[in-house]
Amino acid sequence: MADISSRTSAPGGPKPSTALADFASSVVVFLVAIPLCLGIAVASGVPVAMGLVSGIVGGIVVGLLAGSPLQVSGPAAGLAVIVFGFVDRYGLAALGPVVVAAGALQILAGFFRIGSWFRAISPAVVHGMLAGIGILIVLGQIHVLMGSKPAAGGIDNVAAMDESVAALFNHAEPVANAASQAAAAVPASPTAADTDALPVWMADIFTTEALALMIGVASLLAMIGWEKLRPARLRLVPGALVGVGFGTLLAVVFNLPIARVQLPASLLDGISVPAAADFLRLTEPGIFVTVLVIAVIASAETLLSAAAVDRMHDGVRTRFNRELFAQGVGNGICGMLGALPITGVIVRSSANVQAGAKTRASAVMHGVWVLALVALLPQLLGVVPLTALAAVLLVTGCRLVSLHHVRHLFDHHGWVPVGIWLATVAMIVTQDLLIGVGIGLALSIMEIAPHLRRRLRIESREENGAIALTLDGAATCKDLPALLDTLESLPSNRNVQLVGRDLHFVDHTSxxxxxxxxxxxxxxxxxxxxxxxxxxxxxxxxGPLFHRLDAEARA
Structure with missing residues (x-):
């Protein structure tokens, strides 16, 4: 794991064109990351400084060590629901040791080279998990959009919807004093309750919750509108930044008494090193299970993102075990600093690739820019309304629900993986994340159970200057590590003939x-x-699978 070379660096350092491309990309990723770091911290029910610290560690530390040079790491929406429920039940002090322990498991996973096994998880389960998390994020952030506090569960958030809607029209509390209610997860800044500039007619007509909703909807419309209508020359300006910027501008101009982001006077004040007594709580069954859940989901999301990044460019492929090791180191540091857990994040990573990044320097520099902003201009973040961040997370949550992937599963693999997807989503939303993923995995095993008696035999040989790769038997998820090792070890300068003459079954994961x-x-x-x-x-x-492979090879 000592090799951290990049694909375009020269012996004397990166070429000027490469350095310039990485610098420009780092600025774009920085602009994408800031609203997400803030918003995910709010969605997790923790102080926003924890999200910013995670963004800094994900950029600088993981960026230097990563096995996927163009992937960008930071706090992820996929873990926000888990963290929110955990903090609500066990308290904020217990989170740091959990993140440290999850990071240690990731380091061990990388060291023992089991990264491929995370990729063996059924795509139906992984995407169902992300879709369920996306729905939970949407259900929670609708309350924040309306200036209210979200509940910990999906059903609880649905049940509380009437109460949040009623608060939009309830004038029982004076507008000037109600801002703190909207900021139950993160306290409002001292200037948030300053209503001197608020017109009397506005205070008489609108509750604080209604004002928060208007700012949130304005941010949401600005974000969506920009992404639909932005000029080509400004395509790299992220919609999330435009939405948050527009909502912040409105809140500042009208001096609205709504909850804002609150940062400590110094970033060091936002760092909370866990105490020894907090680590002793890892023996509690519920806390230990959370360690496993965060480690597995963070690893699966990271490797899913890394595989997606690999499809976006033709440079160096991801070294998955090294990526797991880097994520583990990053999470260990985040836990010791009292920050949020991190993963490889596809939103930041795709922005990085699309902006023209060439090496890992782009991810590292983006972390430096986040650190510089928090250290030098924290007051700039202190005017951002929480409801504008909720608008960003609403869009993020909706995008996690990929109906395109469901259609893809149905078109190529039939109803069974679609049923697994639906069961995983339904159980996550109505019951619990662990239950949903467990049921999805159980159904995936039931799907392949009749074919487990056939083992997969893989043979590779040279014929007339080409490589003949023969697959014989049944290919299921249990064979995926060996299959991946074989495919990724093939010489890049040879043609390949994949022989499936005696192949009897291939599950949708393989x-x-x-x-x-x-x-x-x-x-x-x-x-x-x-x-x-x-x-x-x-x-x-x-038959349809091999016809599909024929078409993809000619595309």
Whole structure:
């Protein structure tokens, strides 16, 4: 894990064109990351300084060590729901040791090279998990958008919706004194309750909650409108920044008495090192289970994001075990600083690639810019309304619910993986994240159970200057690490013939893995040929799968 070279660096350092591209990309990622760091901290029910510290560690520390050079790490929406429920039940002081322990598990996973096993989790379960989390984020942030406090569970948030709506029209509390109610998760800044500039007619007509809702909706419309209508020359300006900026401008101009972001006087004041007694609580069953949940979900989300980043560029491929190690180090540091857990984040990472990043320097510099902003201009963040951040998280939550992926599962793999997706989502929203993921995994195992008696045999040999890769038997998720190792170890300068003549079954996890590899190699210029399975005794979806691979290899 000592090699941290980048794909375009020269012996004397990065080329000027590369350094300039990385600098420009780092600024774009910084602008994307700031509202997300703030918003995810709010959605997690913790002080916003914790989200900023995680963003700094994710950029600088993980950026230097990462196995995916163009991936950008930081606090993730996918963990916000877990953290919110945990803090609500066990208290903020217990979070740091949990993050440290989760990081230690990730380091061990990287050291023992089990990164491929996280990729063996069914895509239906992973995307169902993200969709369920997205729905929970939306249900919670609707309350924040209306200036109210969200509950810990999805059903509780639905049940409390009437109360939050009623508060929009309830004038029982004077406007000047109600701002603190909207900021129950994060206290309002001292200037938030200053109503001297608020017109009397506005105070008579609108409650604080109604004003918060108007700012949130304005931010939401500005964000969506910018992403739909922005000029091509400004395509790198993130919609989240525009939405938060517009909502902040309105709140400042009208001096509205709504909850704002509150930062400590110094970033050091926002750091809370866990006490020894807090680490002793790791023996509590509920806390120990949370360690496992955060470690597994953070790792799965990181590797899913890294695989997506690999599909966006033709440079160095991700070293998944090293990426797990880097994430573990980052989470260990975050936990010791009392910050939020981090993962590789596709929103930041895709912005990084699209902005033209060439090396890991872009991710590292973005962390430096976050640190500089918090250290030099914290008062700038102190005017941001919480409801504007809720608007960003509403959009983020909606995007986690990828109906496009559900359609893809149905078109290529039928109803079974769609049913797994639906069951995972439903149980996460109505019951619990751990229950939902557990049921999804159990259903995935039930799907492949009839085929587990057939083992997959993989043979690679050279024929006429090409590589013949023969797959024989049944390919299921249990074979994915070996399959991945074989595919990713093939020499890059040889054509490949994939022989599936005696292949009987391929589950959707293995099928998607092979498809991703074929599409990536086709973009890189590799020629591929596919020998289809025999008709007798083969699963009905093998024929369509090989026709799909043929088409992807020619694309």
């Amino acid at each position: 099928a998607e893995t092979i498809s991703d590899w074929v599409k990536r190699e086709a973009r890189a210029g590799r020629k591929m040929e596919f020998i289809h399975p025999r008709h007798e005794d083969r699963h009905k979806r093998l």
